[in-house]
Amino acid sequence: MPGPDIRTDENVHGEMSTTPTTTVHSGVEAKTEKKLTVLETHGYILGRTIGSGSYATVKVANSDRHNCQVAIKIISKFQAPGDYLKKFLPREIEVVKGLKHENLIRFLQAIETTHRVYIVMEYAENGSLLDIIRKDQHIDESRGRRWFRQLVEAVDYCHERGVVHRDIKCENLLMDNSLNIKLSDFGFARGHMKPKNGVYALSETFCGSYAYASPEILKGVPYRPQDSDIWSMGVVLYAIVYGRLPFDDTNYTQLLKQVQNKVSFPREPKISTECRKLITKILAPLKLRAKIPQILADPWLSPHQSSKDEDLDAKPDAASKEEIKSVNMNGTVTFDRKFEEVK
Structure with a gap:
């Protein structure tokens, strides 16, 4: 996916990352794996859905990194039109990265995986x-x-x-x-x-x-x-x-x-x-x-x-x-x- 400064986790299968942890069963130490979603690895815990379309969903999330609630637009690469993925989405990310105004929703981060693109934005809690x-x-x-x-x-x-x-x-x-x-x-x-x-x-x-x-x-x-x-x-x-x-x-x-x-x-x-x-x-x-x-x-x-x-x-x-x-x-x-x- 072209586009500036999109974090890519292409090594993540099924958009899950694995972090080994240690547990003890009957005195025997055994290694297990705790599965984290890609968003969780970046410090985001998804909450309720606040918007949805044919190929994108917007959810509220708690952010450890920003210490506040954020909005995350989740775009499915399988459902989104090719023209959108190749032309409009990279253009959108390039544009919003350079804008900072009190009356514009602030762009925070973009994350790309094999299956989805996540755009993290300021959350406006009073609707539209x-x-x-x-x-x-x-x-x-x-x-x-x-x-x-x-x-x-x-x-x-x-x-x-x-x-x-x-x-x-x-x-x-x-x-x-x-x-x-x-x-x-x-x-x-x-x-x-x-x-x-x-x-x-x-x-x-x-x-x-x-x-x-x-x-x-x-x-x-x-x-x-x-x-x-x-x-x-x-x-x-x-x-x-x-x-x-x-x-x-x-x-x-x-x-x-x-x-x-x-x-x-x-x-x-x-x-x-x-x-x-x-x-x-x-x-x-x-x-x-x-x-x-x-x-x-x-x-x-x-x-x-x-x-x-x-x-x-x-x-x-x-x-x-x-x-x-x-x-x-x-x-x-x-x-x-x-x-x-x-x-």
């Missing part, structure tokens, strides 16, 4: 943003502003270092014990994407989740992933304040039409004009889409803005009167639908 939205139905603007700013700053940090995420969504925004956003899951991330002579490299790998995908990705044309990350952040902001997704991903043809039209807003909950304006600036055609510096300076997001939201009771604008084709975030739709190529 999606969990909170489903519980609270929607997020008030005060909390939403704080969390969205944390997301924007995390993505800005990544982009400044030439890293694009390409799978920003509510499920991948985890919460630590102080309820701070932690962007996670860099499985589709790519590094070395800084512009050269002012020219940004385009991506032709169409990855992510339909409901959060930008129009250019859905059209299947080469795209600048930084701009697509920004679009996905706009979908997240909409989901935060409205408790639902702005676009219905159950029908691709309809979805493609929706993302190319001006975003519409439901009448309830009542959201400030400033917030709606910011969402509109982000969920906009490529040429008009806001950049990160514009988003950080936006009146709704700026910490220097009083944000009194005097117009909460104002009449809904024309867009609010349109039919709302959004998806409730109550578990009735599939949120993790992935695609690798759009025809």
